[in-house]
Amino acid sequence: MITIGQLAxxxxxxxxxxxxxxxxxxxxxxxRDSSGYRRYTARHAIDLVKIxxxxxxxxxxxxxxxxxxxxxxxxxxxxxxxxxxxQRKAEELRRTRExxxxxxxxxxxxxxxxxxxxxxxxxxxxxxxxxxxMERDVWILIQSVSPADAALWIADKLDxxxxxxxxxxxxxxxAALDWPPDDPRHTGLVTRSxxxxxxxxxxxxxxxxxxxxxxxxxxxxxx
Amino acid sequence: MITIGQLAxxxxxxxxxxxxxxxxxxxxxxxRDSSGYRRYTARHAIDLVKIxxxxxxxxxxxxxxxxxxxxxxxxxxxxxxxxxxxQRKAEELRRTRExxxxxxxxxxxxxxxxxxxxxxxxxxxxxxxxxxxMERDVWILIQSVSPADAALWIADKLDxxxxxxxxxxxxxxxAALDWPPDDPRHTGLVTRSxxxxxxxxxxxxxxxxxxxxxxxxxxxxxx
DNA sequence: GCTGGACCTTGCCCCTAGGGCAAGGTTTGA
DNA sequence: TCAAACCTTGCCCTAGGGGCAAGGTCCAGC
Numbered sequence: 330m331i332t333i334g335q336l337a338x339x340x341x342x343x344x345x346x347x348x349x350x351x352x353x354x355x356x357x358x359x360x361r362d363s364s365g366y367r368r369y370t371a372r373h374a375i376d377l378v379k380i381x382x383x384x385x386x387x388x389x390x391x392x393x394x395x396x397x398x399x400x401x402x403x404x405x406x407x408x409x410x411x412x413x414x415x416q417r418k419a420e421e422l423r424r425t426r427e428x429x430x431x432x433x434x435x436x437x438x439x440x441x442x443x444x445x446x447x448x449x450x451x452x453x454x455x456x457x458x459x460x461x462x463m464e465r466d467v468w469i470l471i472q473s474v475s476p477a478d479a480a481l482w483i484a485d486k487l488d489x490x491x492x493x494x495x496x497x498x499x500x501x502x503x504a505a506l507d508w509p510p511d512d513p514r515h516t517g518l519v520t521r522s523x524x525x526x527x528x529x530x531x532x533x534x535x536x537x538x539x540x541x542x543x544x545x546x547x548x549x550x551x552x
Numbered sequence: 553m554i555t556i557g558q559l560a561x562x563x564x565x566x567x568x569x570x571x572x573x574x575x576x577x578x579x580x581x582x583x584r585d586s587s588g589y590r591r592y593t594a595r596h597a598i599d600l601v602k603i604x605x606x607x608x609x610x611x612x613x614x615x616x617x618x619x620x621x622x623x624x625x626x627x628x629x630x631x632x633x634x635x636x637x638x639q640r641k642a643e644e645l646r647r648t649r650e651x652x653x654x655x656x657x658x659x660x661x662x663x664x665x666x667x668x669x670x671x672x673x674x675x676x677x678x679x680x681x682x683x684x685x686m687e688r689d690v691w692i693l694i695q696s697v698s699p700a701d702a703a704l705w706i707a708d709k710l711d712x713x714x715x716x717x718x719x720x721x722x723x724x725x726x727a728a729l730d731w732p733p734d735d736p737r738h739t740g741l742v743t744r745s746x747x748x749x750x751x752x753x754x755x756x757x758x759x760x761x762x763x764x765x766x767x768x769x770x771x772x773x774x775x
Numbered sequence: 776g777c778t779g780g781a782c783c784t785t786g787c788c789c790c791t792a793g794g795g796c797a798a799g800g801t802t803t804g805a
Numbered sequence: 806t807c808a809a810a811c812c813t814t815g816c817c818c819t820a821g822g823g824g825c826a827a828g829g830t831c832c833a834g835c
Contacts, residue, residue, distance in 0.1 A: 345794065346792080346794095348793095353792095364800075
């Protein structure tokens with residue numbers, strides 16, 4: 330007949346958690362001794378460890394309660410599903426780690442070599458720092474979302490920036506940031522940009538978020 | 553100049569979450585348009601993706617805020633630490649999956665390998681599930697109260713169970729659970745058990761609660 | 776011009792899985 | 806014997822939002 334502290338220590342939880350499970354109706358309230366202390370049996374210890382095992386697997390306590398009342402087949406099916414979830418979670422964790430690593434690289438201002446080269450080219454063309462900053466931000470964003478797409482698109486940009494027409498268009502867009510919104514030159518620039526874009530082959534986009542982002546970039550071009 | 557809904561969709565979060573980050577001071581409040589709507593820029597999108605990346609890695613929002621204000625070296629050190637945590641989490645996940653699998657396999661976990669081996673031996677001897685369950689419960693309890701005593705005693709049991717005489721006595725006790733209380737065979741079994749016990753060397757008991765428990769086990773033998 | 780649906784705003788309470796602390800009573804080991 | 810370490814209930818607090826209310830706004834179609 331162990332106390333709540335011993336039970337908790339055995340299962341590696343706090344006494345608070347044990348009381349919480351009582352309140353939730355997950356763990357049966359044991360009888361009290363003469364001083365009002367809860368006195369637990371091995372049954373409780375087993376139940377508690379089961380609760381913890383499931384809870385650590387990310388199963389909500391309400392679901393744990395249901396599972397305890399479920400039939401053997403239902404329980405086993407649930408366990409299988411829970412394990413599938415865990416596997417998915419592991420995969421997610423792996424991807425998160427990749428993104429974290431990129432975050433470190435991105436904040437170092439160490440965009441990929443290709444992006445850095447592209448930004449250098451822009452600087453050479455006399456593009457303003459403000460524009461280069463925007464460009465860099467967008468590339469960091471694309472890289473964080475989809476490195477594969479980023480590689481594809483930056484290669485395209487590096488190719489494009491050798492085209493004198495694109496260079497001129499780009500420099501004009503930079504200047505256009507200072508034009509008043511109703512400036513008639515905007516329309517001409519948009520037409521020129523669209524005509525130039527129409528000549529370029531379309532690139533595939535794997536990640537829909539990137540499509541969104543590129544649309545945003547285009548909007549910037551058309552605004 | 554995107555709205556909160558577009559920003560949220562881009563980062564894969566809800567508008568509520570975005571507002572939450574504003575409230576926490578994590579994400580800068582953007583300027584409002586004439587109707588009071590928040591209008592975001594690419595900067596915000598980048599910051600939001602950073603926030604999500606860190607948050608998904610399990611970094612508390614308060615810590616994310618600190619990190620944004622930290623120096624580059626501090627940030628990189630933190631990222632390294634965060635990745636270590638992720639790695640540890642992945643390892644934990646692996647262990648949780650193992651335990652979940654065991655949960656499905658049956659309930660011979662929650663006990664040490666020695667106890668599991670002992671229970672397996674009992675099963676091999678044809679001891680009933682009911683008896684094995686009782687045995688398991690007692691061992692879980694003993695382990696929770698005093699692991700040192702448990703290790704000592706289970707080693708003794710593992711030794712004893714190789715003795716054909718003890719095997720026979722154990723199997724008879726199992727059967728005795730079904731005998732009526734006034735069955736004359738009880739007396740004979742008790743005598744046999746006591747005689748056998750007398751031949752075994754005494755084991756020390758460190759924790760008085762364990763002595764209690766073992767007494768309870770003995771009582772079961774004598775009942 | 777009007778209307779409906781999809782946006783946006785703030786504010787409030789709700790959830791999970793407990794943690795912290797208070798203010799008392801009990802048990803235990805030296 | 807006496808302090809430390811338990812136990813009890815009760816209350817409020819936390820993160821990271823979700824849901825809903827009660828409005829205001831924007832846009833597309835008729």
